[in-house]
Amino acid sequence: xxxxxxxxxxxxxxxxxxxxxxxxxxxLGADAAEVGASVDQGVGxxxxxxxxxxxxLSRDQGIAVTVYVGQHKGSASSTDAGSDSIRATVEKAMAIxxxxxxxxxxxxxxxxxxxxxxPDLDVHHPWALSTEEAxxxxxxxxxxxxxxxxxxHSDGASLSTGEGVRxxxxxxxxxxxxxxxxxxLSCMLIAEDDNGMQRDYDxxxxxNPSELRDPADVGREAARRTLRRxxxxxxxxxxxxxxxxxxxxxxxxGHLMGALAGGALYRQASFLCDxxxxxxxxxxxxxxxxxxxxxxxxxxxxxxxxxxxxxxxFIEQGKLASYMLSSYSARRLxxxxxxxxxxxxxxxxxxxxxxxxxxxxxxxxxxWVTELMGQGVNSVTGDYSRxxxxxxxxxxxxxxxxxxxxxxxxxxxxxxxxxxxxxxxDTRGSIHTGSWLIDNMTVAGS
Amino acid sequence: MxxxxxNLDQAVATLLTPGGLDLNGLETGLSHAMSAGIDYADLYFQxxxxxxxxxxxxxxxxASYNIDGGVGVRALAGEKTGFAYSNQITAxxxxxxxxxxxxxxxxxxxxxxxxxxxxxxxxxYASVDPIAGLSADEKVAMLKQADRVxxxxxxxxxxxxxxxxxxxxxxxxxxxxxxxxADIRPLVRFNVSVIAVKNGRRERxxxxxxxxxSMAKLRxxxxxxxxxxxxxxxxxxxxxxxxxxxxxxxxxxxxxxxxILLHEAVGHGLEGDxxxxxxxxxxxxxxxxxxxxxxxxxxDATIADSRGALSIDDExxxxxxxxxxxxxxxxGYMQDKLNARLMGMAPTGNARRESFAHLPMPRMTNTVMLAxxxxxxxxxxxxxRGIYAVSFGGGQVDITSGKFVFSAxxxxxxxxxxxxxxxKGATLxxxxxxxxxxxxxxxxxxALDPGIGVCGKEGQGVPxxxxxxxxxxxxxxxxxxxx
Numbered sequence: 001x002x003x004x005x006x007x008x009x010x011x012x013x014x015x016x017x018x019x020x021x022x023x024x025x026x027x028l029g030a031d032a033a034e035v036g037a038s039v040d041q042g043v044g045x046x047x048x049x050x051x052x053x054x055x056x057l058s059r060d061q062g063i064a065v066t067v068y069v070g071q072h073k074g075s076a077s078s079t080d081a082g083s084d085s086i087r088a089t090v091e092k093a094m095a096i097x098x099x100x101x102x103x104x105x106x107x108x109x110x111x112x113x114x115x116x117x118x119p120d121l122d123v124h125h126p127w128a129l130s131t132e133e134a135x136x137x138x139x140x141x142x143x144x145x146x147x148x149x150x151x152x153h154s155d156g157a158s159l160s161t162g163e164g165v166r167x168x169x170x171x172x173x174x175x176x177x178x179x180x181x182x183x184x185l186s187c188m189l190i191a192e193d194d195n196g197m198q199r200d201y202d203x204x205x206x207x208n209p210s211e212l213r214d215p216a217d218v219g220r221e222a223a224r225r226t227l228r229r230x231x232x233x234x235x236x237x238x239x240x241x242x243x244x245x246x247x248x249x250x251x252x253x254g255h256l257m258g259a260l261a262g263g264a265l266y267r268q269a270s271f272l273c274d275x276x277x278x279x280x281x282x283x284x285x286x287x288x289x290x291x292x293x294x295x296x297x298x299x300x301x302x303x304x305x306x307x308x309x310x311x312x313x314f315i316e317q318g319k320l321a322s323y324m325l326s327s328y329s330a331r332r333l334x335x336x337x338x339x340x341x342x343x344x345x346x347x348x349x350x351x352x353x354x355x356x357x358x359x360x361x362x363x364x365x366x367x368w369v370t371e372l373m374g375q376g377v378n379s380v381t382g383d384y385s386r387x388x389x390x391x392x393x394x395x396x397x398x399x400x401x402x403x404x405x406x407x408x409x410x411x412x413x414x415x416x417x418x419x420x421x422x423x424x425x426d427t428r429g430s431i432h433t434g435s436w437l438i439d440n441m442t443v444a445g446s
Numbered sequence: 447m448x449x450x451x452x453n454l455d456q457a458v459a460t461l462l463t464p465g466g467l468d469l470n471g472l473e474t475g476l477s478h479a480m481s482a483g484i485d486y487a488d489l490y491f492q493x494x495x496x497x498x499x500x501x502x503x504x505x506x507x508x509a510s511y512n513i514d515g516g517v518g519v520r521a522l523a524g525e526k527t528g529f530a531y532s533n534q535i536t537a538x539x540x541x542x543x544x545x546x547x548x549x550x551x552x553x554x555x556x557x558x559x560x561x562x563x564x565x566x567x568x569x570x571y572a573s574v575d576p577i578a579g580l581s582a583d584e585k586v587a588m589l590k591q592a593d594r595v596x597x598x599x600x601x602x603x604x605x606x607x608x609x610x611x612x613x614x615x616x617x618x619x620x621x622x623x624x625x626x627x628a629d630i631r632p633l634v635r636f637n638v639s640v641i642a643v644k645n646g647r648r649e650r651x652x653x654x655x656x657x658x659x660s661m662a663k664l665r666x667x668x669x670x671x672x673x674x675x676x677x678x679x680x681x682x683x684x685x686x687x688x689x690x691x692x693x694x695x696x697x698x699x700x701x702x703x704x705x706i707l708l709h710e711a712v713g714h715g716l717e718g719d720x721x722x723x724x725x726x727x728x729x730x731x732x733x734x735x736x737x738x739x740x741x742x743x744x745x746d747a748t749i750a751d752s753r754g755a756l757s758i759d760d761e762x763x764x765x766x767x768x769x770x771x772x773x774x775x776x777x778g779y780m781q782d783k784l785n786a787r788l789m790g791m792a793p794t795g796n797a798r799r800e801s802f803a804h805l806p807m808p809r810m811t812n813t814v815m816l817a818x819x820x821x822x823x824x825x826x827x828x829x830x831r832g833i834y835a836v837s838f839g840g841g842q843v844d845i846t847s848g849k850f851v852f853s854a855x856x857x858x859x860x861x862x863x864x865x866x867x868x869x870k871g872a873t874l875x876x877x878x879x880x881x882x883x884x885x886x887x888x889x890x891x892x893a894l895d896p897g898i899g900v901c902g903k904e905g906q907g908v909p910x911x912x913x914x915x916x917x918x919x920x921x922x923x924x925x926x927x928x929x
Contacts, residue, residue, distance in 0.1 A: 101504075197846045
């Protein structure tokens with residue numbers, strides 16, 4: 001049942017469609033145009049309590065066209081890729097461009113910034129997996145988790161595998177294409193005691209299937225994470241240091257990058273407006289972007305408008321060294337693009353790293369946060385207030401699970417109060433970081 | 447209903463005719479999915495047209511148009527689901543997707559086909575193309591009006607962004623149980639967001655709303671001016687906000703949009719799938735007390751023209767008003783066909799999917815707490831020290847432990863029975879069943895939200911509504927910074 005997917009053939013088809021759309025835009029009077037086209041295909045299998053629950057086959061495609069008529073911009077997109085539909089999409093983009101205002105900053109990125117060569121970054125590793133094999137992997141993952149004593153119930157395990165091709169082309173004559181793959185396996189389990197049920201999960205997500213973690217290990221880790229939450233209490237209200245688990249710390253990096261994004265800055269919707277060159281973190285902390293890293297989750301030689309990507313240093317020895325800009329936001333701010341149309345690619349910390357035990361020792365008495373809930377982050381002011389669950393730490397040792405509390409502060413103060421970073425780096429996403437120990441946050445509990 | 451017949455004709459013309467199909471051709475299509483061992487199969491055809499406009503700096507900066515469509519084919523066998531979809535709506539695509547979806551079982555009984563029964567449902571909204579309701583010039587004029595009104599409202603307003611969006615969606619469902627149903631779903635939304643700067647402080651305010659009707663109705667209702675003024679008002683309030691308190695205290699929720707409390711604290715926990723699987727904190731509590739006396743909560747898809755309304759759900763079941771909690775007692779779950787069948791219950795018209803490329807699940811429509819007896823002023827007066835929360839950003843729930851959060855974007859202190867200083871946004875956290883037991887006063891001022899909700903579940907977003915009267919919760923944890 002594995003569907004045939006010839007990535008190279010798809011690449012040619014998409015490139016031809018993109019060229020067709022660009023030619024049509026020019027023919028209809030566009031001064032400049034850009035086109036993104038993609039095809040993704042995948043299989044997802046989920047199992048629960050030892051039985052198959054769903055088998056999903058996905059195949060998504062789309063084409064998005066932006067035209068510029070003078071300094072007026074219009075966009076249209078479609079999931080239908082026939083020639084009639086391409087024509088309709090371009091015509092719609094042209095029609096709608098008549099109603100947008102004249103924007104001096106509108107337009108393609110400068111031609112000389114286009115990526116010249118597009119090397120293979122080792123991010124395409126398709127997995128020819130039958131439904132039966134996928135099912136067996138998910139079943140063995142859940143089975144290992146359910147075998148752990150104390151696990152009473154399961155929310156199931158899922159395996160998904162997919163690959164895709166995307167093409168970006170513009171009227172400078174640039175066109176770039178990338179093939180990519182992603183495979184993941186996750187498991188969520190439930191345990192129960194007199195206080196009620198708790199659930200938690202674990203997952204593995206990779207570009208190359210040979211790097212997928214052992215399914216049984218994922219299941220057992222999901223069980224361990226679930227069981228350790230049983231018997232949770234509520235912490236007292238007060239001010240304590242907070243240790244953020246790596247996956248929670250990567251969320252803090254995400255909030256930072258959101259505030260450094262050009263779109264937030266020119267709209268004055270960031271708490272980091274006008275802060276370039278000023279200290280934000282302790283001096284020992286730097287943050288960089290490595291878009292050309294081989295095999296990494298977000299690697300790409302060109303950004304969302306064809307600009308050659310480059311290594312960026314956003315935080316240099318604690319200081320805010322660079323914003324994250326596309327050419328549009330750069331023009332609005334009177335700056336140069338940083339090759340970040342479409343966001344940051346592969347963020348890495350440069351900081352001295354401590355073992356988790358050292359972080360606990362350094363914290364002494366406080367809160368280790370392993371889960372955050374809700375959207376309580378105000379990007380305009382940096383005010384931060386989120387629901388949390390985790391563990392109470394006393395004398396540098398984990399005491400008992402805690403839940404139903406909030407942690408609050410302001411991101412600017414939290415960044416300044418970063419005391420140490422752990423060596424327990426989570427490499428599953430595009431942001432790689434270990435745990436973060438932050439002084440003095442307000443905890444609201446019982 | 448005449449609208450029903452014309453919807454079906456229009457759906458056939460829009461979805462099937464272009465690919466050379468007709469209603470008879472669907473029988474063959476369905477038979478590929480209803481192979482041996484399959485209990486139930488359905489075909490879901492959809493096409494949507496979406497238009498969006500964004501104004502910034504007094505000018506329309508972005509205008510976009512999106513066309514999406516295809517068919518999703520689902521085959522069920524016991525608790526197993528097979529699913530495939532295609533962007534093409536042709537006989538070949540139905541054969542490929544049908545065979546793929548049915549491949550979850552290899553053997554079993556081949557069930558006979560059921561006679562086609564066109565679903566008759568009362569229309570909860572008009573079958574209009576909302577995008578065609580205004581000309582492009584009129585849309586631009588609305589956005590510019592919002593910008594002018596916001597900037598004229600207060601000198602501290604430094605940035606104004608306004609957006610207008612509309613979706614026109616045509617849906618056709620054909621299922622092996624004989625269901626044949628069509629729906630035409632308009633959806634519009636207008637939004638204004640401002641940044642105000644004063645004395646070195648910068649704050650955002652935003653307001654918006656919409657529903658299942660034409661863009662013309664947005665204009666006729668004067669939303670550009672109303673939401674512009676409301677967004678500025680909220681930003682100015684936030685410019686004066688002091689740090690929020692931290693800890694447990696009484697919380698009064700205003701009527702309307704703060705009903706996301708219901709959505710998070712009880713709504714998700716009463717969706718059929720979580721209860722069938724036993725993963726909800728409410729599992730096995732049917733007939734038991736799960737909220738204080740006097741509390742009645744319904745999920746009502748039939749509220750005319752509302753954002754959460756559904757004339758038929760995405761399995762072709764008519765939208766309904768489903769009681770969930772009556773006078774504090776749990777009386778109903780929200781069901782789709784799969785979970786209803788496995789739990790021996792009836793579907794409630796709550797099967798929803800983001801698109802043809804997603805599987806349907808039990809989802810909320812408009813989740814509403816009915817009005818009580820209390821005067822809202824008396825509710826405020828009854829609080830010595832607490833929080834009055836008026837507007838919220840969003841929420842989240844862990845349905846297994848029952849813990850939920852929602853984040854206030856406009857809130858005030860209550861001191862000695864009076865509303866005093868505005869406080870900065872703070873997250874409120876509680877446990878669904880506990881909190882519903884701590885509601886001690888229910889206002890007589892039930893209001894629906896203005897039409898802004900999006901609910902996410904397993905990666906699928908669908909438009910929803912909430913509504914509630916002013917409520918007093920005796921104790922809830924407020925996540926401010928002042929401990």
